Amino acid sequence: MDFTWFKEQIKRNFCLDLSSYKEKQLKRRIDGLMEREKRKDYADYLHLLLNSREIYEKFLDTLTINVTEFFRDKVMFEFLENNILPSLIKNKNLKIWSAGCANGAEPYSVAILLEELTPGGGYQIKATDIDANILKTAMTGKYNMECLRNISPRRLARFFYLEGEHYYIKEQVKQKVFFKKHDLLKDTFGQNYSLIICRNVIIYFTSQAQNQLYFKFYHSLAPEGILFTGGSEIILNYAEKGFERMAPCFYKKSKP
Ligand SMILES: C[S@@+](CC[C@H](N)C(=O)[O-])C[C@H]1O[C@@H](n2cnc3c(N)ncnc32)[C@H](O)[C@@H]1O
Numbered sequence: 001m002d003f004t005w006f007k008e009q010i011k012r013n014f015c016l017d018l019s020s021y022k023e024k025q026l027k028r029r030i031d032g033l034m035e036r037e038k039r040k041d042y043a044d045y046l047h048l049l050l051n052s053r054e055i056y057e058k059f060l061d062t063l064t065i066n067v068t069e070f071f072r073d074k075v076m077f078e079f080l081e082n083n084i085l086p087s088l089i090k091n092k093n094l095k096i097w098s099a100g101c102a103n104g105a106e107p108y109s110v111a112i113l114l115e116e117l118t119p120g121g122g123y124q125i126k127a128t129d130i131d132a133n134i135l136k137t138a139m140t141g142k143y144n145m146e147c148l149r150n151i152s153p154r155r156l157a158r159f160f161y162l163e164g165e166h167y168y169i170k171e172q173v174k175q176k177v178f179f180k181k182h183d184l185l186k187d188t189f190g191q192n193y194s195l196i197i198c199r200n201v202i203i204y205f206t207s208q209a210q211n212q213l214y215f216k217f218y219h220s221l222a223p224e225g226i227l228f229t230g231g232s233e234i235i236l237n238y239a240e241k242g243f244e245r246m247a248p249c250f251y252k253k254s255k256p
Helices: 001-013 021-034 042-051 053-064 074-090 105-117 132-142 151-157 209-221
Strands: 094-097 122-129 161-163 166-169 177-182 191-199 220-231 243-247 250-253
Touching: 001 042, 021 042, 021 074, 042 053, 042 105, 042 250, 074 105, 074 191, 074 220, 074 243, 074 250, 094 105, 105 122, 105 151, 105 161, 105 177, 122 132, 151 161, 151 209, 161 220, 209 220
Parallel strands: 094 122, 094 191, 122 177, 191 220
Antiparallel strands: 161 166, 220 250, 243 250
């Protein structure tokens, strides 16, 4: 039973499409997990996954790599704050989607910027991830200092409260973000987003899956909507895909 067989079984049993993830990295991570669980081959490991929710969750955690923090890439968030959001907030129906949001640091960072620009404004941020466990953490809005290292003391005082050793996001920001489980590789996409933030997610996918996603993001964006990508997620041939490059990490849907 080889790795291709294993991927097929995962798709059949858990509806999880591993064929769109970059194979080398994925296999290395899964082989490492298998070794830790002392499983001799993929069939043995699959048997374990099918019989233990805990082991499956560990498998999903390894696969999804939830590393994130508030204002990850400070310079890019400054660009968002100064050059993108001021014109977007003129739109009364501002729809934003953070795809692959991990523990919520990303969508809450955007909500903080919007709260500063338009307190209590009429925007909503949808935040999605494939990993139900990380979404539970996101919904609690509870963070340690490491995740908050890019936050200024002024923002920390205004938008968080300290309880025990953890900081919690205040309700005014929390209520602007709603979380939902969503698999970018198989679920349908919403429409008419002014801003889609998908950062440090697509990097794990094959180039074919990446191109399909860019196509789907294009159709999900409102006219002249903006896609905010991760620093190393450079869209090749962006013009052919219907985008204009505004700055590193920022692509605008071209006029038809
Ligand atoms: C490295 S984190 C990036 C978090 C945040 N966007 C950032 O840049 O800090 C990658 C996230 O993508 C999610 N992810 C991986 N595959 C996914 C998929 N097929 N659909 C939706 N989310 C996925 C993971 O669960 C993880 O939370």
